Structures are given as structure tokens and as C-alpha cells.
Amino acid sequence: MKKKIGILLLLGVVGLYLILASCDNIIENATEDRTYWNLKEVPKNKVGLVLGTSNRLVGGGSNPYYTNRIKATLELYKAGKIDYVLVSGDNSTQYYNEPTVFKKDLVQGGIPSEKIYLDYAGFRTLDSMVRAKYIFGLDSVTIISQKFHNERAIYLAEQKGLFAIGYNADGISLNQGLKVQIREYFARVKVFIDLALNTQPKFFGDKIEIK
Template identity: 60%
Template sequence: MKLHKKIKIFLVLFCLPLLVVFVSNYSIESFAKGKTYSNVTLIKKNKVGLVLGTAKTLVNGRINLYFKYRIEATVALYKEGKISFVLVSGDNSTKGYDEPTDFKEELIKRGIPSEKIFLDYAGFRTLDSVIRAKEIFGQEEITIISQEFHNERAIYLAEKHDIEAVGYNARDVSRRYGFKVQVREYLARTKVFLDILFHVKPKFLGDKIEIK
């Protein structure tokens, strides 16, 4: 094979994935522009705030700052009257790992009444959390609570499934602290388009639950 042909093949194999990642990231950021808020006084009121789950602690046993800051953001929204109920959606795929309950316990400690908190134990992915908020919990307008980069992707998914969504941005972490998460986010944004293209559904649906 001639050298120039090998170079062309290399460029295609190397550049095409990068282009896909760039376009995916740009599309999601552009779509979510003006739909995420960091000031609690500016965001509109919605009945339900959807908190996207994450682990409470890191492997080293320290508190996960993503968890801590999402808790703080949720409490701020509730105390300002910008949400009336909290829907915590996270992973509970094994007996010893329960993101939703960890969030609920901490939210109760911060003053949100237990009866105002609903748990979705099958939020294995952002896609699952967003679609189940509508299909199981009946919400067609929601406030999504997570870090800004995560909110942007969730809002894109929500709108593509006929859910009107805004995002309230929890405090972000340093680049060094969140480096692995940031790398995964670029890949997750690319996968969003595959999920939409192939009409991927949540792993589980189930009986409807009324939030009231």
C-alpha cells in the first residue's frame, strides 16, 4: 500500500471520531444555551426538581463533591420555593449501592420533608432518569439538578423526548478533581446521538407513580 494512501486511512480513522465528538459536544452546548441557571432567583418554578444521582463517597472514603454540591443545589431550590418536590434518580443495581437513598437521607438532614422526596431506583443512566421522569412519574416539565455539563446533556435528552426542561447548576469541581468525569462526558455526549438515532429505551419502566 502506498504511503499517501496509508496516511489518508490514518487521518480518516483518527480525525473522524474527533469530529463526531466535537459536533456532539457543540450541538448539546448550543441547544442548552439559556436553559441552565446558576442563580436560584432567576430560574423559573417547576413542581419537581429531578436530581441526577451519583455516589456519595469516593473509593478512598471521602465525600464525593459532585454529591455534596448537588445536595446543596437541591436544598437551595426547595428553600427558595422554586420546586415543591424532589425526584432523586440514581443507581440501585446492587444491594450495597443505593444512590437515591443516600440522597434522600442527606436531603432530610438539610430540612426537606421526607414526603416531598420521591426516589427512582432505576436511574442507571441519564437517559433512564430523564425518560422515567416522564413515563413513570408523569412529569412533562422539570428542573434538572446537576453540574452544568451534565445538565446540558440531560436537557438535550429531555427535549428530544418531549419534556420541557431547565437546569439548575450545582457548583462544579476543579478540573483536576473531575478530570475522569470530564473525559467520560465527551463520550457520553457522543452516545446521546446514537441513543436517539436507535430509539434506546430505559432499562426498566414499570408502574406509574404519582407525585403529589
């Protein structure tokens, strides 16, 4: 009996590994050469879509994922690679508002307030991609996040009819970001589940023209 249980557990582990690896490989291969590290090589786009995250860590320190996305967005705008910024993030409660915090720091960094648009209903990456196309009317976009996140976002965007490239914000070391990296593998599996189920954003709403 114990031997059978052991075999079943082993098969389960192997099966899970194969699923995680397959989803990861599909997304990586599909987005190869679609993300950029070198600012000079990034094609121009009307809009840069920066994906939200908290500016603070659970322990209270500043979140390097956030600060690096701010830095990357400012680089793109000041280099003339984007004309507008769309900040898509979570505004689920009156005490948690990612887009507004992003806008404040982007304005402090030199981007005019009128060049920044806010998507308060970007609760998930899927929501952000679908809303960029159907609410904000975009056909193409430069996504701004860490490379692993850009790849997943680009893949989702393509599946929803939005052409996307990514400008990679700096990440953090593997040791510091191990939990995030592990979570990313499962997030990539969720991509295919959402696509199979045709999962829709939590909210749509009125269309907003970026001009």
C-alpha cells in the same frame, strides 16, 4: 506501508475529533440559556429532579459532585423554586443505593421526607428522563446536576417530550475532574446513538403520582 497506516490513523483521529466536537456543539447550542447559576433567576417548577451519583469516591473520600448536588437541591427547595424532589439514581445491588443515600442527606438538610420521591431505576441519564415523564407523569422539570450533565440531560429530555431546565450544582476544577470531562464528550456521542436506536430504559414499571 507505514505512511499509509499513518495517514489512516490521522484520518481516524480527525474523524473522531469531528464527531466529538459536533455532538458537543449540538447539545451546547440546543441548551443555551436553559441552565441557571443564579438561584433568583431560576423559574419555579413543581419538581426538581436530582441526578444520582455515588456519595463516595473510589479512594473513600467524599464525592464533591454528590455534595454539591445536595447543596443545590436544598437551595432550590428552601427558595421555593421547587415543591418536590425526585431523586433518580442507580440501585443495582443491595449494597449500592444512590436514591436512598440522597434522601437521607436531603432530609437531614431540611426537606420533609414526604416531599421526596425516589426513582430506583435511574441507571442512566436517558432512563431518568424517560421515567420522569412516563412513570412519574411530569411535563416539566428542573434538573439538578453539574452544568455539563444538565445540558446533556436537558437535550435528552427535550427529545423525549419532557420540558426541562437545569440548576447548576458547583463542579470541580478541570484538573480534578479531567477524567469526567473527557468521558462526557463520549457520553454526548452516545446520546445520538441512543436516539437513533430508540433505546429504552432498562425498566418501566407502575406509574407513580407526585402530589
